[in-house]
Amino acid sequence: MTDTDSVRLEMDGPVARVTLCRPEVRNAQTPQMWQRLRNIGRELSGAVRCVIVSGEGASFSTGLDLSVLSGALPAELAAMDDEAAEARLWSFQEAFDWLRRPDLVSVAAVRGHAIGAGLQLALACDFRVLADDARLRVGEPGLGLVPDLGGTKRMASLIGYSRAMELCLTGRTVTGVEARDLGLATVTVPSEAVDDTVEDLVLAVLSVPREAAIETKSLLLQADANDDSAQLAAERAAQLRLLRGRSGAAE
Structure with a gap:
């Protein structure tokens, strides 16, 4: 299977649909799939405003394909110097990080x-529409690893340090309904309603002027790191850009 076979990209005007396509192994992920995801992020048309990420078949993704751990990758990373090894790991992280743009x-x-990298991929997205019978689990610590695809920060930001620690170190399964109650899910619906709910959400986002959506997401992304004064300054700067843009458009 080629990289493009394992991750499918479909374009529909301002909407890009990214689908993991290994249903026979519940969309278990490989470094080759991460390379494909990274390239998709780099190559998307500037006209794209929304990206929908899903998994083909019954599961979103059960995480890292365990054959990767028994393959050549651990030995390759061990043989690299720190700079090269970190660059390789960053290339994996890039596969998810672009979804935060x-x-x-x-x-x-x-x-x-x-599960594992599957949960981290969902966490990399701005919104998570979950089936009420979905099953989420942090799998990496149980394999002697850490969630290293952006999952630690995003989970802690969503549900707090203590609850994130509990989920990471116990590896217990969270249902879609509990994920909603914890704050991991944006919305939880019956499985048959997931696609329609996603489409409605995308239509609502597309109804917002693009520049306002970009400025708002940027403000929210930096809110945790900013103190009140810095966030107010960022809001003023964003508002000025939008108002000046309106003035220019009116001329």
């Missing part, structure tokens, strides 16, 4: 399992 709004459509 302010010019894009990303939506994960999650049915079935979202």
